[in-house]
Amino acid sequence: MFIAAVLIASLITSVVSANPPRPGTEANGLSENESATLWSRDADAYITQAEYQQRYGDTRTVTHQLANGTDITFKRPPATAATWTQNDFADLNAGDTETSVYPPHAALHDGEFIKDAHATIFAVQPSTHGHLESGVTPHYIAPEGTLRGFIDYRVRVPNKSDTAESTTWSLATHEIEEIRLQKDGETIAKTSGSHTPVLDYQISDDWNATLTLEADIHVRLRQAVRTGAGTQSARTVSYHTETHTVSDSIAVKIYALSASPYYATFPNGDAGVAVFQTQPWQGYTLTDKTDARVRGIWRFYTARDTNWDTLVSANQTASTEHESDAIPVYVHAYPSRIGPRAEPVRDGPDILETWGIKRGTPTGTIDENVDIEVVNQSYTTTYGVAVRSQTLDREALRVAGIVRGVNASIVEPPSGSERQLRESTLTADVLWQNQSQALVEVQLRDSQTGDPIVLANESRWSPIGGDAREGYITIGEKRVETNAFGIALVTLDDPDIYTARYYPGSWLGQNPAYVSDTATVRWHPLGTIDGWFAFLFESFWQLIPFFVMFYAGHRLLRMFGPEDLFQQDQ
Template identity: 50%
Template sequence: MRRSTLGLALALTVLVGGLVSVASADHPPRPGSDDSGLSENETATLWSKAPNECLTDAEYEERYGEERTSMHALGNCTDITFKEPPETAEHWTAYDFESLEAGDSETSVYPDNAELNDSVFIKDAHATIFAVQPSTMVHLDDEETSLYLAPDGELRGFVDYRVAVPDDESESNQSVEWSVVDHEVSEVRVKQDGDVIAEQDGQHTPLFDYELAGAGSSTLTFEAEIEVELEKEITEQVGNETRTRYEYPTDSVTVSQTLDVDVYNLTAYIYHAEYPDGDSGVAIHQTQPWHGYVLTEDGDATVRGVWRYYTARDTDWDYLVHSNRTDEEVVHSDALPVYTRAFPSEVGPRAEPIRDGPEIREVWGFESESPAPTVHENVEIGIVDEPYVRSYGLAVRYDEIDRDHLEVQGIVRGESADIIEPDGGTEREIRESNLTVETVEENETEATLRIELRDAETGTPIALENPFEDHPRVAPIGHEQRSGYITIGDQRVETNASGVAIVTIRTPGSYTAEYHPGSWRTHDPAYVGDRASVGWHPLSTISGWLTLIVDVVRFSIPFVVALYAGLKLGSFLRIPEDQHR
């Protein structure tokens, strides 16, 4: 197995500049220069990896001899992103695949990244995946990108090779001549984790419809069988007699490429609740990255996740190598597959409409490093440049959520989640809580506050402390563990089994106690928060007033003495009026 190098490819490109097609690594097809069926504005969004030259309209027209649209001008200057997975990448890839052509029996055509195989008579053989779609390449963190595939999709492949015919030979009484009888790609197939899921008769540019099983990490293999038959004509001179015989040697080789993918079979686990004021609550947990929620039948109320999208070509197909027996020629590829890519946006999760729309109450996820290092150097997008929360679930509150039309949309175009209701039901009861705070003891230096938390309807104490938190294995069967806490000032406290917490404050002022309940998804019943306020100042106590009076008298003595002395000194220095006369 061998592989050509891009350095050689670039060097040889200089020699074949006259053969370069319209498409190139730095200058992909100009919008409007093809018959893809996409509009000029749509085509302008495809080439995020191209340099952002920011040409003026005059400079562009002088270089290419044509005008451009405003969207095209924007695409020349920056990279265009999408709120949801676009279909333009699949449309373009299907169109451009038609321009991919194999070589003849003496020439093999392959992209620089192809895994090449040689056998006795077959050389530079490969089976390379052109594109798999619908799919989305996701920038997850600073080291990882994953290709998520729809369970039902299409794989486009490219197979080629050349036949190495031995040289003819001639000796005094014998000559050997070689020729090709037949050669073909006899069979092509697609495997998932080693199992064949699609196969067909061989061709150089096969198109497969496939169905993937399961969800999550998997391997996809594109495989091809290549067969060759040669004729070996042997002519011998025996005395005065010429004898000719024929041999028909055959050769075959299996070539393949394996791709690591994630099968995007999205499932969502859902919990419902109703708030005391009649608002609806929904908590949704997804097993894979997700795009957004649609909460109403008309689609007016939505929640968008952290992911945004752009489209870019697969740069492995920028160049094609044309290899024959004696030489290799590198040209720019006429066929450029384009993929949709997802990235965590600086905008982050948001609900729409912004005013009077859904309220995001909780986000579950885990922190990941910014995936900015995995983005191509020419791509300029609003990607987060700091660690971000890769959410796997949200809790949302809205005045009315339509359960029959609730939809969890996927990051792969056209995919939405199968919604699953967990065992034990999805309904959660949310009640009002009642938080009170009062001063139970105070002096001139501190005050003791008593905070009490109860169920507003039943009066039952709400305990937040978990005495078995450090030793959960010894907790009694049926013991309810309730998360949540109360804040007051800069303190964070939990109520005991009687629903009471005692707090000491030493700084005068007004204090507001606030109950922060745990997620309603994990509590039944659950509660909404509540607030209560109390003020404290040392002057509110008798001892405080006495202390103030004593302090005032003590600190005023030096000023009184100074005032008295000043008055006496002034009287001593005053000159009687009759002495001025």
């Protein structure tokens, strides 16, 4: 009966559904407002202020109230996730020698005496989980950061039911001997003797990497065996040791940012700047003296790692699951429907162009409880952003990444790459017209030299460094390009006043580069003698039925109308 009870107890696991702590109940280095923004993965079951006060006997801030009904996003990766994680980690406690504590996703290892042993990565900070598209969710980490881990085990000490009555077992010593942090098999940091190790790292020579937390657990047991009886008895003592290595690994991308700025000067003195980077990045500031800045398509939210919602406590006979006292929180980056933005909104720089690669929507990679304005269709990553601004301090140019604290080192472009933008001159004239069509000649020339501007339309993923001119001219609903003489001929079918506009495209890949210009042309059939003749002939032709009807009516009245009607006129 006793054995059956033990077996049943060993199979019973109590499942606990965890919720993030209520803002204001655990500080962990944050204010109530800050902690309220952390939990984007929680269920947004909104309750009113009155209900909240009745339930908890307390009032909440406006931010806390807002976060209760929706999820809060950020323009820049916030520091709150790392602050919470660092402070909450202190609440993570291991078991005793008879109990092992571990998260449900831990990889457990058993030896002869060492049982339920694990080494599990708690968090790596600063870092950001990227949501690029379905199946593409890289974990970006800073080149310099901190990894926190959790290591635990229990020791099985044989008892009299396992061995002979004459044998006694006891635990002599146990310890976590060495803890190592490895990058692709190479040890980059190590410590010892802690269930909750904190390992600082520096990585500067890689892009993709695998980080591994590895620990050696050592135990030593004492075995005493008594032989003989009475005065003839003897006692023999021996020791048994066991060392077990446990580990946990994660795949990461080392987020070392390097950006290439390109500059231009507009004819009116405005500055042009474009920044290109082959990874997702946040945006850049143009000067230290104003708030002029631009950001790309990426926005951010924070959410807990649900793998740590609960912990399991296991001993020799049973295991129980309970809410975890320590929950890591991460920053997440996603492409937003808000899109690229310049600040200040009214007086800030003008975004001229963005470019990147086409990706599908990442909605399927985001938890169903996260309510954010993520793009719901394919989008273009803003790996490059070009702006025009009245102010620019090249020494103060700062390019910020999607991982908190990671700013790009500025790689200056090659000499001769800076552009002096020139004025363009666009003209449009009617060469020939009749009552149904007009032939318009559009000319595009360099205002400074008078040379023709020849257009080409060769699409490029990144315009930086190219030589092809990508501009075009629109007139009406037609899009045209000029030939080697800077001329394009356009046939118009509907009389109207038309505005021709030159779209010069990006200045990044063109030398010389130009600014836009417009020209107006009017076409009306009455603009020629033939047009007037055709108009009069058409009008006469259209009026014939009215003349016939008038004449017929007049004759009918004379034939059948009252005779005195016509006699009065005599």
